[in-house]
Amino acid sequence: MSQVSTGARSVEQRHDLAHVPLSPPSRTSGVLEVFRRRYLLRLLVRREIQARYAGTAFGLLWSYINPFTRFVTFYVVFGLILGRGLGIQNFAIHLFAGMVLVNYFTESVTAGTRSLLSNRGVITKMAMPREMFPVASMLVSLWHTIPQLLILLVACIATGVWGDGPLWVPDAVGMGAALLGFVLMMVYGTAFGLMFSCINVLFRDFQRIVQTFINMIPFTVPMMYPYYVIADGERIPTQYTQLYVSNPVAEAVMLIQRGFWYPTCDGPCATMPNPNGDGTLIPAPNFADHLFSRGFVMLGIGLVLLVVGQWVFSRLEKSITERL
Template structure:
């Protein structure tokens, strides 16, 4: 027993490492208790001193959807000849909102937690990753509103549609996490970077097929270089997959069978693989520059 205790306290064989040294995102999963605390803190901070609290997560998307329905469903008819156009638009907006909020909150996450970053030795990847999870948390009420609208519109869901929607979410989650991770460091090194990101994010809703159908892009560009460039946007692929899961199953499917590219699934899987590669690159960039983060915050 004595030898066992002595061996247990014999630490010479253990290499010394700086207290802030981590193994990247893997360390975040190892410290899940810290991740839970960060997510809970961000959620509580958002609804601090709010009378309605979490109800705002349902009120805002419900009002947004009813506005779309009134404008596009009642005032403008079916909206560009697309059946249930309000659902078509809102299905895309759910993923676009999740994507933009993940990137925006991830970009500002290190600066927003400046005091903790400078004083505590913890995996700094925790902050952008927690921001992505908080964004996902606030997307769930929008999914509830979207599902309710689909049911009212005569939703006929299928397993292929559910798989498509999950693939769309996976793409957005990967790209949102990767960009938030990488941009959070850049935003510390160059404070204008957050404004640059916001400028490009403001353009995003117009570059995906939610305010207009994909058929317009196909008719405009055909299979040319314009179509190829348009489809290189991961948010475009994710929105189409989301619409396949929700909007398409509320329509006359024989009429809208041509509303998606023929290679929708192969493009989705390729985009998922690209997202994984980008996440690895983002982790490498983050690790390379994170040592400069505390001193650049002063």
């Protein structure tokens, strides 16, 4: 009899789950959990890519058409009509190299801001880390940047083969600079995507506010004009130069230009009028001083911003589902 009662108590204990702590159906360790679920992340990325080109006649070809038409517009207006390309060797490469990173960053932030609202059906039906959606948007934007990089690579090679400059040969320092520029935009794009996506759910007009500032970015980086326009102190007071180069997007643009545009130059990449007014041209600064050290400092700041973005996301996440 005692053995039966003992067995009954053990069975009762096994089925008594009151002592087991409750846990959410999806683990909540933030961005790290997103990359632990790489299979699900790949599915989301593939789904978003397919949805973007669903029903279109040209499909992936639009990834080449859109950046090419934007490049032609900027080149004609700023390079030919306004003459911003005067004194800059291979101004087209200078412009397009900057466009690649600017397009990637702006698309990443814009898509990340809308990511939770765009996937509201999935969020309300499936248990998964919600950070996955801004991260997936960043990766989709990176995937769309690959065609632009291929165009840039072909243009650099063609400049050396058919142009007057030297044959374009990638160097380790230049490729490291370009890679650092991309990593900067990945970190900052993800950080802003995490913060802005939650805020956009709670305040639906926020994505339009973000878009307003996004439209200003191409004009705040040395892409459609050379860096010396900012550094010479004639148009902008020198005390604002440090503020200008503290822009992580401007830093990333100069880094990718160091990797792709700088090796195409034969002699000084840019020249400017001599300050003594004798009408001669002198070599102009191509990039800001301490380009690499500033880049790594901005990377550290970006990682801190990513932690802040994760914290903001975690604080606002509880209010997301009921507002979707």
